[in-house]
């Protein structure tokens with residue numbers, strides 16, 4: 439195999455294990471899983487793993503990632519998570535069986551596209567429960583839109599309602615928020631005289647409701663990526679016990695290009711770093727440090743990559759270099775050695791979308 443760094447290694451078995459763990463817990467509580475691939479920039483092998491696990495849908499925010507998955511042989515069905523751009527409705531209907539929506543103009547355009555393609559496209563109407571990203575805010579508008587889809591837009595099928603929390607407004611999916619979504623659904627059901635099939639209760643951040651066994655019974659779908667591909671996040675952010683999950687499905691690897699003992703405090707007049715930021719440097723005396731051929735263009739946030747080995751600390755980074763303290767490392771790190779880092783959602787999306795970071799799928803455990 440060609441050695442090429444930096445690279446992100448996806449361990450397929452660990453991914454499949456993690457999908458199975460989350461799926462089992464959701465299924466037990468009557469909740470279907472949408473496997474979300476956008477957190478790893480839609481790596482097709484990830485879509486395949488979700489498909490093989492029998493996920494209800496494969497979800498992503500970008501049609502390009504659906505196209506890549508289809509080219510790889512994944513059949514789906516696919517869910518488009520981001521409200522469709524009016525300019526992409528044809529593609530959305532062609533590639534996705536279902537989409538999340540919040541604008542009547544988009545719904546009309548989807549209906550027209552579905553008519554032309556001789557299809558019936560499913561839609562979920564999104565309700566904004568306070569996170570202030572997508573979704574109907576006014577409940578009368580929501581009800582009106584539901585009635586229009588149900589009665590006028592013959593090439594759409596109103597599959598249900600959904601919400602998204604913990605993305606912009608940092609709002610936690612409490613039991614109360616979940617019940618609000620149920621109430622919205624019931625109001626629509628009374629109006630249209632039938633049951634809605636899908637109540638989509640959010641993303642990874644809604645999983646604490648599953649872990650606590652207090653998800654309202656009518657919520658029957660979650661759209662989950664992060665908790666599966668970066669399992670440490672739910673532990674770090676919400677204190678969830680994620681010890682049953684692999685924390686290293688994705689590992690970022692980089693090559694050491696310099697090892698030297700240098701002062702830990704910069705020498706001279708301290709001004710700004712490469713990104714125009716004022717930094718604070720702790721003076722710990724002279725210490726051994728390694729320079730990596732890896733930088734912020736590859737993962738964005740130096741405080742969001744986590745050394746896989748003990749005694750190593752990320753000190754900082756510029757565009758194309760990362761500086762790590764290796765004074766207390768357990769091995770003798772030399773030029774040409776490879777250092778490994780686990781990731782969180784933010785660093786994972788950047789690393790997997792960086793053009794200079796190779797993606798390698800590891801098929802052995």
Ligand SMILES: *Cc1c(COP(=O)(O)O)cnc(C)c1O
Pocket residue numbers: 474476477499519520538602640641642643661662663664665
């Ligand atoms: C990204 C996204 C998800 C999945 O989020 P994760 O944090 O990866 O679980 C679900 N729903 C919508 C609307 C999204 O945009």
